[in-house]
Amino acid sequence: MAENRSILVVGLGRFGSAVATTLDSMGQDVLAVDKDPLLVNRWSSSIPTVQADMTDVLAIEQLNAADFDTAVVAIGDSVEASVITAGNLLDAGISDIWAKSVSKEHARILQRIGARHIVNAETDAGNRIGHLVSGNYLDYIELEGEYNVVKIHTPTYLIGYTIGDAKVLERYGITVVGIKSPGHEFEYGSSNLVMHRNDELIIMGKQDQIDRFIKG
Template identity: 50%
Template sequence: MPNRNDKKERERNDGVLVVGLGRFGSSLAGTLTRLGQDVLAVERDPDLVAQYSGQFPLVEADATNPTALEQLGAKDFPVAVVGVGTSLEASVLVTGNLVDLETPQIWAKAVSVEHGRILTRIGAHHVTFPEADAGNRVAHLVSGKLLDYIEVEDGFTIVKMRPPKELQGFTLAQTKIRERYGVTVMGVKPPGEDFVYAVPDTRIMANDLLVVSGHAELLERFAARP
């Protein structure tokens, strides 16, 4: 059982409260723990509590009950993540309780645009759509042109890809990629070597990997070139 009185330690480590141990919440809590973050997970399903016991600090409680959250010391956490997605009512209640506790940062999982809109209106600071984001990413990878795809915000995206043939053997200055395609090569990885920051004199070869940033539509057009 985690120490509920260790408020100062949580604040120093930027503790994170994770509510809901579905696939999203459990993955998040596990990753944060490996990164050295102080985590407390809250789950009302005893089977899930038993499943993840010992992997990270967790308690069995109903976070839709504001009294339960207060007793857990939820107000001491600067960041809370609501991973409840299967029940719209539970998601809204938990988020509303955290808003009432004046949690500085509330991240909430949404399963639809309407769900996300409600969470935003009641006070969630960040709304994430993990299923939609994953589907979007996989769709780009399945196309075969991209090796990795991360949409940051408002269409700005970073991808990992092989260079189109027309760029191979030329330096970035010679290719004028930004001028011609509206995207920026941030890094280049030759075979067997580490990624290096791209500069105008960086020469692009056929087997290189490129890290390229820009608007999603421009990157898609750029990656579609033979």
């Protein structure tokens, strides 16, 4: 399981607020920043927020942005502000940058300056990206209703156990859909399938069940 990381989210529009609230609900150390005082005020009672213009290098320094492990640049109303902010955060020493793009040209510029993850806001929902940014998931699919499908590495406490011996369904309510081991074909989740270190598990369950399963 990945440890909690400090994550800076810049931009509190629909996408950024979805990322920030998802991360906060998962117990991640998140700080959301926007230059619009109305947006900051709207979200201040729900998540940690600060009003600042991150295109300003001085604001980057005042917020000690260099202390954050990851940053999400969720600015969508200005390509220039998005690119400048991403550049400032990279210059501050944050190498793990997730940036929202609004066009192919925007994405290309973000890639050229060194943003590690480019998010197409038209196809990637904010809450999905929030779960991926947290580091606990390799992939995350939100289904209709209460259930989600996620891809994770085998939790440490389950390494070497079969799905049946671990009583995954009985104890956690989780269904192991299948397992992909490095260098091997995908296998459906039969009860005698052993879960190895570095295996990728595809599991399905309610969010609270998934969280409990990951933590052990």
